[in-house]
Amino acid sequence: MSAFSSIADAATTRAAISGADLGPWLRFGVDEAGWLRAGEGLRDGAYRLCAYWGEPARVHLALTDPAITEVCIVGLDCPSGRFPSIAALFAPAIRLERTISDLHGLAAVGAPDRRPWLNHGRWPAPFPSTEPTVDYAFLPVEGESLHRIPVGPVHAGIIEPGHFRFTAAGETVVRLEERLGYVHKGIESLMVGAPLARAARLAGRVSGDSTVAYGIAFARAVEAATGTVVPERARWLRALMAELERIANHLGDIGAICNDAAFSIMLAHCGVLRERVLRTAGRCFGHRLMMDRVIPGGVAAELDAGGAAVIGELLADVRRRFPELVELYDSRTSLQDRTVATGFLRPDLAHRFACGGVVARASGCAVDARRWPGYPPYDRLAFEVPVLEKGDVDARVWVRIREVEQSLSLITQILDRLPAGPIAAEVRVPAGSASPEGLALVEGFRGDVLVWVRLRPDGTVDRCHPRDPSWFQWPLLEAVIEGNIVADFPLCNKSFNCSYSGHDL
Amino acid sequence: MRKLILRSLYGPPLTEPAPPPDEAALAELAGHLDAAARRRLGRSLAIREVDAGSCNGCELEIHALNNVFYDLERFGIRFVASPRHADVLLVTGPVTRNMHEALERTYAATPSPKWVVAVGDCAFDGGVFAGSYAITGGVSAVVPVDLHIRGCPPTPTQLLRGLLALLESAAG
Numbered sequence: 001m002s003a004f005s006s007i008a009d010a011a012t013t014r015a016a017i018s019g020a021d022l023g024p025w026l027r028f029g030v031d032e033a034g035w036l037r038a039g040e041g042l043r044d045g046a047y048r049l050c051a052y053w054g055e056p057a058r059v060h061l062a063l064t065d066p067a068i069t070e071v072c073i074v075g076l077d078c079p080s081g082r083f084p085s086i087a088a089l090f091a092p093a094i095r096l097e098r099t100i101s102d103l104h105g106l107a108a109v110g111a112p113d114r115r116p117w118l119n120h121g122r123w124p125a126p127f128p129s130t131e132p133t134v135d136y137a138f139l140p141v142e143g144e145s146l147h148r149i150p151v152g153p154v155h156a157g158i159i160e161p162g163h164f165r166f167t168a169a170g171e172t173v174v175r176l177e178e179r180l181g182y183v184h185k186g187i188e189s190l191m192v193g194a195p196l197a198r199a200a201r202l203a204g205r206v207s208g209d210s211t212v213a214y215g216i217a218f219a220r221a222v223e224a225a226t227g228t229v230v231p232e233r234a235r236w237l238r239a240l241m242a243e244l245e246r247i248a249n250h251l252g253d254i255g256a257i258c259n260d261a262a263f264s265i266m267l268a269h270c271g272v273l274r275e276r277v278l279r280t281a282g283r284c285f286g287h288r289l290m291m292d293r294v295i296p297g298g299v300a301a302e303l304d305a306g307g308a309a310v311i312g313e314l315l316a317d318v319r320r321r322f323p324e325l326v327e328l329y330d331s332r333t334s335l336q337d338r339t340v341a342t343g344f345l346r347p348d349l350a351h352r353f354a355c356g357g358v359v360a361r362a363s364g365c366a367v368d369a370r371r372w373p374g375y376p377p378y379d380r381l382a383f384e385v386p387v388l389e390k391g392d393v394d395a396r397v398w399v400r401i402r403e404v405e406q407s408l409s410l411i412t413q414i415l416d417r418l419p420a421g422p423i424a425a426e427v428r429v430p431a432g433s434a435s436p437e438g439l440a441l442v443e444g445f446r447g448d449v450l451v452w453v454r455l456r457p458d459g460t461v462d463r464c465h466p467r468d469p470s471w472f473q474w475p476l477l478e479a480v481i482e483g484n485i486v487a488d489f490p491l492c493n494k495s496f497n498c499s500y501s502g503h504d505l
Numbered sequence: 506m507r508k509l510i511l512r513s514l515y516g517p518p519l520t521e522p523a524p525p526p527d528e529a530a531l532a533e534l535a536g537h538l539d540a541a542a543r544r545r546l547g548r549s550l551a552i553r554e555v556d557a558g559s560c561n562g563c564e565l566e567i568h569a570l571n572n573v574f575y576d577l578e579r580f581g582i583r584f585v586a587s588p589r590h591a592d593v594l595l596v597t598g599p600v601t602r603n604m605h606e607a608l609e610r611t612y613a614a615t616p617s618p619k620w621v622v623a624v625g626d627c628a629f630d631g632g633v634f635a636g637s638y639a640i641t642g643g644v645s646a647v648v649p650v651d652l653h654i655r656g657c658p659p660t661p662t663q664l665l666r667g668l669l670a671l672l673e674s675a676a677g
Binding site for chain 2: 124208
């Protein structure tokens with residue numbers, strides 16, 4: 001409790017929120033003075049920003065202590081439609097705050113950046129619309145011999161849409177400004193009133209590459225809210241799927257980063273391994289990406305003995321082939337020339353933005369939601385959290401390599417010790433709880449995925465906020481590209497591999 | 506590296522035989538293009554992929570078409586960087602309102618004759634996102650669609666069968 005005592009002192013209400021097997025965590029209702037204390041705590045580094053979202057006439061902050069052992073939610077009612085800006089005190093909150101204004105029409109008083117973010121002026125009423133042709137006011141860049149390069153939203157590769165506005169002096173990038181929101185689908189509004197099964201399908205499609213992580217985060221939040229006890233076997237099967245997802249994505253990223261340095265043999269070989277992981281997932285769980293296999297209460301797919309054997313063969317295959325690829329990466333100076341010292345992310349920035357994932361761990365931050373705050377079954381599994389200090393593209397490749405190795409070891413442990421028993425429990429809102437809330441943090445391949453949910457007595461979703469790790473990584477990409485050459489942007493971008501869909505919601 | 510290359514040279518290929526073209530896709534495509542257009546497109550198709558709001562699941566599986574197991578290029582089908590070089594727009598996602606204009610402009614930038622293939626359940630009718638204020642509700646609401654490849658996401662094999670049906674139609 002000590003970590004949040006300054007907010008607690010100023011709180012007008014307090015309630016416990018279940019964190020499933022963790023917590024209970026606290027929800028503080030605050031007035032504007034208490035709200036600003038939370039902002040000051042963020043500014044002073046007393047808390048990490050975990051999430052910041054709104055609903056009609058209310059705003060919420062989710063915070064953790066610096067060691068990520070406790071989580072709290074701070075809520076401010078703003079019936080007047082106005083609330084004091086947190087971004088004025090703490091810049092990493094800027095885009096989240098602009099989103100709150102876009103989606104809920106709430107005004108952040110004193111906000112440093114009042115431009116819309118996700119709202120491009122094309123949504124129907126009641127959203128404020130502008131002429132679609134009105135130019136977005138990119139930040140001014142002044143100086144001699146600067147030129148601008150607009151890129152997107154439709155990119156050259158098979159990737160998601162977003163706009164990048166480069167300002168360059170010769171080849172060197174002076175400033176990159178991102179404009180996102182192109183794939184905003186209104187997921188939070190679709191969640192309102194949705195039955196759990198439909199809401200879980202939506203959560204699994206916030207960012208398709210992290211569908212297992214989102215599935216687990218949503219399920220854990222619902223289980224926390226309802227007090228559902230998940231069968232042991234289901235927890236272990238979830239971890240199994242999560243580690244398969246991590247390996248598949250890391251293999252894809254390692255290959256794609258090398259390919260962006262024109263070293264395509266890595267893409268080809270990593271692509272073979274990635275395809276084998278996906279085929280194994282398809283064989284064992286009936287879907288290559290394992291979509292909709294994690295459900296509130298447990299999992300929807302059983303692993304039979306044949307499936308376990310197939311995964312065992314996969315592990316042997318990856319263990320045999322992957323070290324050669326690592327050696328290949330490590331021994332090519334032409335490749336290292338592109339990745340070493342490129343796209344350096346300062347550790348203090350990574351820490352301040354609480355960005356999580358590979359990006360943070362390659363810049364000296366020891367974060368991993370599987371350990372801090374942790375969740376079952378990882379408390380019973382042995383694994384290391386690789387942390388490197390160098391902060392460049394090369395470091396982000398190496399963190400991924402080490403994590404593939406750790407995930408292989410985790411899957412071996414899971415297969416060895418997979419408990420027997422049922423794979424799903426019934427989820428029911430306990431009688432007498434008016435609007436139960438739950439919160440979960442789950443480590444996806446990209447970083448910590450947070451899902452907050454509030455249910456109605458009839459078991460449907462009242463409100464849900466899924467927060468992708470990309471929210472805190474996208475702004476840092478703007479920082480790392482500064483001073484690099486334009487041609488290195490694909491490398492930097494791929495080494496971050498932020499989600500557009502997860503961010504745009 | 507030498508070992509890896511030698512093994513690739515002397516080992517059996519990983520590329521798998523092509524699946525048969527999708528019958529339903531052939532039926533949907535029948536009569537879409539006249540003979541003259543078919544002759545001009547021949548047996549080679551250039552594809553521009555456009556994500557119009559997908560969750561990125563479809564992109565993952567479209568990417569997989571380029572891996573050695575599916576090796577899309579052996580059929581003369583390849584992905585290109587600009588709509589100006591494309592014969593086919595491969596569109597994913599429910600077409601968000603924020604991507605509406607970008608999709609229209611990409612379509613306009615693609616020279617005729619051209620095809621539009623809508624990939625995934627949400628590109629068909631909005632899928633799981635149907636009913637949202639932020640989407641238009643499927644690719645055909647914005648540009649004419651010649652072929653739908655359903656699935657959430659469709660597997661690379663399903664994608665391949667759809668694209669091979671397209672190639673059959675193009676060759677007449």
